[in-house]
Amino acid sequence: MSADTPSNTSSFSIPEDIQHLYDQIELHNYRYHVLDEPSVPDAHYDQLFKSLKAWELQNPQAVSPQSPTQRVGAQPKSGFSQITHEMPMLSLDNVFDSDELSDFVTRIQERLGLNSDSSIEFACEPKLDGIAVSLLYEDGILVRGATRGDGSIGEDITHNVRTIDSIPLKLLGSGYPQRLEVRGEIYMLKAGFEQMNIQAEKVGEKRFVNPRNAAAGSIRQLDPRITAKRPLEMCCYSVGIVEGGEIPEDHFATLKLLNEWGLKINPYLIKVSDTQAQIDYVTKMQALRSELPYEIDGLVFKVNRYSLQQRLGFISRAPRWATAYKFPAEEAVTTVDNVEFQVGRTGAITPVARLVPVFVGGVTVSNATLHNMDEIERLDLKVGDSVVVHRAGDVIPKVVRVLLDERTDNVSEVVVPTACPICESDIERIEGEAIARCSGGLTCAAQRKEALIHYASKKALDIDGLGDKLIDTLVSKELVEKFDDIYHLSKNNLVRLERMAEKSADKLLATIERTKQTTLARFIYALGIREVGEATARNLATEFGFLNRIIEADEERLVQVSDVGPIVAKHIARFFAQAHNLEVIEALRAAGVTWPEAEPLDVGELPLAGKIYVLTGTLEQMGRSEAKVFLQELGAKVAGSVSKKTDCVVAGAAAGSKLKKAQDLEIEVLTEPEFIEFLKVHGVVLDL
Numbered sequence: 039m040s041a042d043t044p045s046n047t048s049s050f051s052i053p054e055d056i057q058h059l060y061d062q063i064e065l066h067n068y069r070y071h072v073l074d075e076p077s078v079p080d081a082h083y084d085q086l087f088k089s090l091k092a093w094e095l096q097n098p099q100a101v102s103p104q105s106p107t108q109r110v111g112a113q114p115k116s117g118f119s120q121i122t123h124e125m126p127m128l129s130l131d132n133v134f135d136s137d138e139l140s141d142f143v144t145r146i147q148e149r150l151g152l153n154s155d156s157s158i159e160f161a162c163e164p165k166l167d168g169i170a171v172s173l174l175y176e177d178g179i180l181v182r183g184a185t186r187g188d189g190s191i192g193e194d195i196t197h198n199v200r201t202i203d204s205i206p207l208k209l210l211g212s213g214y215p216q217r218l219e220v221r222g223e224i225y226m227l228k229a230g231f232e233q234m235n236i237q238a239e240k241v242g243e244k245r246f247v248n249p250r251n252a253a254a255g256s257i258r259q260l261d262p263r264i265t266a267k268r269p270l271e272m273c274c275y276s277v278g279i280v281e282g283g284e285i286p287e288d289h290f291a292t293l294k295l296l297n298e299w300g301l302k303i304n305p306y307l308i309k310v311s312d313t314q315a316q317i318d319y320v321t322k323m324q325a326l327r328s329e330l331p332y333e334i335d336g337l338v339f340k341v342n343r344y345s346l347q348q349r350l351g352f353i354s355r356a357p358r359w360a361t362a363y364k365f366p367a368e369e370a371v372t373t374v375d376n377v378e379f380q381v382g383r384t385g386a387i388t389p390v391a392r393l394v395p396v397f398v399g400g401v402t403v404s405n406a407t408l409h410n411m412d413e414i415e416r417l418d419l420k421v422g423d424s425v426v427v428h429r430a431g432d433v434i435p436k437v438v439r440v441l442l443d444e445r446t447d448n449v450s451e452v453v454v455p456t457a458c459p460i461c462e463s464d465i466e467r468i469e470g471e472a473i474a475r476c477s478g479g480l481t482c483a484a485q486r487k488e489a490l491i492h493y494a495s496k497k498a499l500d501i502d503g504l505g506d507k508l509i510d511t512l513v514s515k516e517l518v519e520k521f522d523d524i525y526h527l528s529k530n531n532l533v534r535l536e537r538m539a540e541k542s543a544d545k546l547l548a549t550i551e552r553t554k555q556t557t558l559a560r561f562i563y564a565l566g567i568r569e570v571g572e573a574t575a576r577n578l579a580t581e582f583g584f585l586n587r588i589i590e591a592d593e594e595r596l597v598q599v600s601d602v603g604p605i606v607a608k609h610i611a612r613f614f615a616q617a618h619n620l621e622v623i624e625a626l627r628a629a630g631v632t633w634p635e636a637e638p639l640d641v642g643e644l645p646l647a648g649k650i651y652v653l654t655g656t657l658e659q660m661g662r663s664e665a666k667v668f669l670q671e672l673g674a675k676v677a678g679s680v681s682k683k684t685d686c687v688v689a690g691a692a693a694g695s696k697l698k699k700a701q702d703l704e705i706e707v708l709t710e711p712e713f714i715e716f717l718k719v720h721g722v723v724l725d726l
């Protein structure tokens with residue numbers, strides 16, 4: 039590059055590696071925006087984009103108008119008519135942590151000539167992961183829907199937006215401007231997305247990669263009948279053109295008004311006036327993220343007052359008055375170092391990919407589950423492959439895709455073992471089952487260890503202090519082998535272990551002693567019978583009352599228990615038919631494990647017999663399924679919707695239409711604390 043900088047950038051030669059970066063970004067852009075088939079996770083794309091931006095910052099004279107940083111999206115797909123946005127649809131800058139967020143606020147204060155203590159009101163909302171669209175209403179009638187496209191020119195999708203139930207064809211109420219452009223995100227609910235993929239697989243069609251691409255693919259259909267079948271929603275987050283009428287003076291009030299006019303807005307929209315409240319919002323939404331029924335990739339903070347927004351203006355493609363707060367990506371690319379096989383509690387052999395460590399979903403991940411042998415085949419995974427790893431919330435990381443385009447000659451086939459890697463017993467795979475199992479049962483150290491962890495866990499015998507690590511040590515030192523060995527541990531045994539002080543040993547022994555008094559439901563669950571979870575164990579305990587009656591019951595009798603189908607019944611009957619399992623139970627009884635047994639109550643005698651309950655909203659102290667089991671135990675039926683027949687509605691946080699209907703019908707409503715009290719009064723033992 040010459041020292042005397044020419045004004046004409048075209049005389050600059052772009053280094054070859056930067057040209058390569060352009061091409062890569064363009065290719066990903068095309069796949070993402072035009073074909074709706076991204077081949078890499080967003081974070082990977084962001085990284086490429088960031089490298090290019092960094093180079094351009096160092097070489098501002100060399101920025102080509104063709105650089106991917108100089109435009110927002112890609113060209114619209116042909117086949118749709120084009121729409122020129124009267125006001126461009128812009129993008130957002132990003133921040134990634136609270137320091138960057140506070141720098142963003144400081145920049146705004148400075149630009150507005152305010153000192154650092156002055157408060158500015160911000161609207162905070164989730165950043166929905168879908169596709170940006172614009173809706174035009176004239177005299178309250180929906181006349182046009184358009185995609186964002188490259189920000190200036192989008193595609194006409196009027197025929198498709200009309201099929202989405204959350205988009206009103208005619209605005210409600212009155213007072214709206216004669217011409218009103220509403221902007222927002224069209225997205226697909228996670229549950230609808232899963233359903234759609236199950237359906238697609240059934241008919242041999244391709245699966246969509248994620249809900250966002252499914253939404254993008256659905257909205258850009260030439261045939262609106264296809265769009266209509268897709269579970270899409272739209273939430274509004276701003277306005278564009280406003281002519282022949284007024285809107286409020288701030289963003290928050292405008293969105294509330296749009297909501298009154300019949301448009302959907304996000305329920306987590308709030309306004310805040312200080313940095314702490316912004317950070318609290320981030321913390322709350324980050325915790326909620328995996329439970330939301332739709333995907334969000336971050337939050338958006340916007341200066342609330344329009345007059346201030348106007349003073350702040352825009353810089354290239356993004357407003358200065360707003361920023362996206364990006365959450366850690368839930369997907370990342372890494373390499374498979376090896377595939378190993380783990381043995382679970384029921385002997386299930388799970389292949390686990392050992393990965394080159396990668397930061398995903400906020401943590402460093404070096405292992406990811408591959409579920410079963412079929413999954414390896416489905417993914418076409420080989421050792422040495424580049425893969426996409428997904429981790430959301432506290433869910434176990436999993437390999438979701440292999441980047442076949444990037445496969446080299448240095449890959450090798452996954453070798454599936456024929457014998458258990460722990461005890462060398464044969465591996466069995468029942469016809470039609472995806473899971474292969476070690477046939478060693480409790481002779482296999484891995485199964486024994488997992489069974490013990492399960493036995494001591496919170497929902498089973500609840501032996502606080504006897505966790506994973508300690509069990510690992512006790513098993514490897516051969517101090518514990520069978521369940522009842524737990525009850526023969528001595529203080530002498532324990533204090534010799536590393537990191538076990540006398541006090542902790544005493545405490546653990548006291549807990550072991552105390553928890554010998556248990557319940558029949560916990561005991562059944564603790565046995566670790568295949569497919570017998572907490573709820574099934576409770577049902578068995580309630581309906582039989584005595585362990586011996588369960589042991590003696592045949593499959594025919596077992597299927598009469600609620601939630602027990604033929605497969606579960608078979609597992610239960612098989613478990614109790616095995617002599618060594620009965621020996622385990624005898625040994626535990628001999629060691630002093632006891633539980634109250636009593637004649638089960640007749641269903642008709644139960645306190646809530648014949649009553650119909652409905653659960654709605656988010657229960658914070660227990661899951662809905664747990665609440666349902668409690669109610670069923672008391673004899674109630676739990677229905678999904680409120681009607682005149684409903685006797686009572688239990689309403690958790692953010693309860694909506696069901697609560698309203700209950701109030702309209704004057705049906706009894708219990709809040710969560712009232713419900714908990716009610717359960718206690720009826721003798722339900724809660725461990726919340």
Ligand code: IVH
Pocket residue numbers: 128129130131163164165166167168169170186223275276338357360362
């Ligand atoms: S405001 C000028 N608010 O994020 C401000 N955008 O990177 C424009 N998005 O293209 C956008 N949720 O597709 C805004 N609550 C929200 C959003 C949101 C999702 C998307 C939108 C936009 C992109 C910006």
